[in-house]
Amino acid sequence: MSTLSTTAPVTDTAARPGRRHRLDDWRPEDPEFWRTTGARIARRNLWVSILAEHVGFSVWSLWSVTVLFLGPEYGIDPAGKFLLTAVPAALGATLRLPYTLAVARFGGRNWTIVSALLLLVPAVPMTVLLEPGVSYATLMVLACLTGVGGGNFASSMANINLFFPERLKGKALGLNAGGGNLGVPAVQLVGLAVLATAGAGYPRLVPAVYLPLIVLAALAAARWLDNVPAARNEPGALREVAREPHTWVMSLLYIGTFGSFIGFGFAFGQVLQIEFADRFATPVDAAWLTFLGPLVGSLIRPVGGHLADRYGGARVTFWNFVAMAGGASLVLYAARERSLALYLTGFLALFVTSGIGNGSTYKMIPAIFRARVAAEVAGGRLDPTDAERRARRLTGALIGVAGAVGASGGVLVNIAFRQSFLTWRSADAAYLAFIGCYAVCLLVTWLVYLRPGSRRLAGV
Template sequence: MSSPTREHLTAPQVPTPVEVLPGAPGPDAPGPDASRSAQPVHRAGRWIDHWDPEDATFWRGGGRRVARRNLVFSVLAELLGFCVWALWSVVVPLLPAAGFDLSLDQQFWLIAVPSLVGATLRIPYTFAVPAFGGRNWTVVSALLLLVPASALAWVVTKPDTPFGVLLACAALAGFGGGNFASSMTNISFFFPEAEKGKALGLNAAGGNLGTGVVQLVVPAVVAVGAGVHLERAGLLFVPLAVLAAVGAWRFMDNLSGVRADYRSFAVAVRNRHTWLISFLYIGTFGSFIGYAGAFPTLLKTQFPGAPLQLAFLGALVGALARPLGGVVADRLGGARITIASFAVLAAGAVAAVVALRTHDFALFFAAFMVLFTGAGVGNGATYRMIPAVFRAGADGAEQLGVARKAAAGCIGIAGAVGAYGGFLIPRGFAMAKAAYGSLVPALWVFVAAYAVMAAATWAVYQRRGSALARESI
């Protein structure tokens, strides 16, 4: 078996579920004019017919500038998508003050269902980029955010709205959750392998910050003036969605000659590592999005006197910890840091149990900061594992090609499956409260899940004698 080199560890090659069409203009077919390799070739509709970021001359001659411009507007659009995806997490605790009579179980349903929809949309959103073009789909996905934003602005002014209608409006926020998959797919194709990990890390972290941004801004916006004006939470994002669409239309580009690589998903589905990593990603990214969604409601219901504005700190910590997890994993190995992150998550959950039993707000808040730190670091570390796991043992160009396709499919599948954690955690809290009158049983279940995930990671990727123990996973 061959082991990854130091270069692999510092600049992990992140595969993508797209490929160049045979014979189409692209990295492998620069065309008869050799001078075309020095700069991108544009045509109407902001399509680029020649794109070869691996060519150093091309990259210096304009490719880097175009890629960075697309990255900036992709991050802005994705951040907005996360804001809308997390919008109900901060609106739900404020609904009683607006006249809504909701049980805690109903409140957690409204928090959980956007994650359920967003996770489900991630696979089709991945394939939308090669089907319609990255710039075009960014415009469409940004404009789709007008639907959940407008629906929320309308429904929160009607306290007599049936719960089913309220739930349907919350489900529309899932459009924002799909944006992550299409944004990552699009940006991954713009950068060379040596810079792809950094670009995708910035793109992901920028999107994750949206959860903290919405939890910071919305409470302040709805409280301006007398009373609580929840409709502003939705109206705020109407012009922002339009601006994101205009920015993408004006400054982003489509890349021709690429298509969805369905074979990569087929290869990944048949590989057991895809499903193990997806399971681990539920514990890392799923914990981040699940705790971020539930935290404001937990503060409001368990510690009514606590300032709701503090809730944004959890999502902020988790988002900032994600790139840190990737950097540390590059040095020490993704599997090792993933195991450590599950230990941190378990410790945070135990501390939250103690805080609930003693009704200690300071300890509860600190416990959740630990949970968000563990989830954020785990996000980066688990994501770092994917290319390393599938590259391990591959020898020769043909095997490396197959491994790269499998890793590309795994990234898409794990990203979708992991997001279901955003549904499971709020529903876990609701079920524990309904069955036992306390949130504590849910936290103990989470501790057990983290223990199982850590043990599985160790057994497959770190245990002495295992097939991958000698690889730097």
């Protein structure tokens, strides 16, 4: 997932913490070590990591449901609400790269504790200050602060990447990512429960629910996670992939997939309430639908990886962007025809395809460098062992960069909705922009990875 690598020593002793929660001897690629010791430790770290990342994603997504509580008494128009859901995505995207590097700098266990406790920074003041009369500037600061939860995904993936052998990393990272993504529908279900019981006058109860969960995640990390001291950052890999054209191609594709998922996850509830105001008289009427999209998008993400394994990541990604353009077109048509059923169908299709695209683009990244080094080995320019090490090194760096850039798509989605409502009093222009974006992504996928020709990378 990251620019991290391990150079743990091989010894005859079982890997146990030389100091508490410190794995001085960690050899996941050793079959006997993995069977007797490593698997148990890795699984324990994985489940605690999923918990911490899940809570982080929930805090990151708090404003996707909080805006539904902000009625006329708050004096905020739809454009102002879309800005409140854009700023958490912006900070979350910005923090992803430094959070990735923090794992090797401070230790995976140590940083998970710190990053979990940092979630209290937005959650506590939201619990105290969310009430009518609070200034819009205060709400903007609170919304921005929830972006710290977006960084947790990157550090969590970087940490779990250290614990599993290569043959099991795909499954482990998939579970970790899926468990984190489920934080989006989870917080929306919490918001629905608050709306249905306490009512729209108590938005502060939503972050209040997460205060004990944040503390629990930090305590669980302190009790059951471990540090891998041999992990180290490779800053040279970041510089190298920054000069690699495929880095920016894959970043664009990840904006289209993950950026759509997180952007629609933040915006869906408000868009639904605005577009069909006659059908959703109260926030609870819309809230019971908002969690469905992020839920199916999270659950279907592994399917994208499975399809990519079977048919090739580029081919699946290409046809997935075709489907995303179709889903956005259906949403546009349904909005103009005032058909709620078609509108929901189109948006659910967007969530499903963004989830599949998350998995398929993720699978393309290691294939790019495997194909590149295979050609260098065949040409006698690189030793096979060095080639494998180089491919892993660059893959981790590219995933880190693409993950950070891709998350910025969540900002673009919300800004597109905001500008569309400001200028044209409807979301139609935003839907047209999404269709255009997906068309560009599928064209780039075909030109770079599928078009017949000598420059194509086979196997991507």
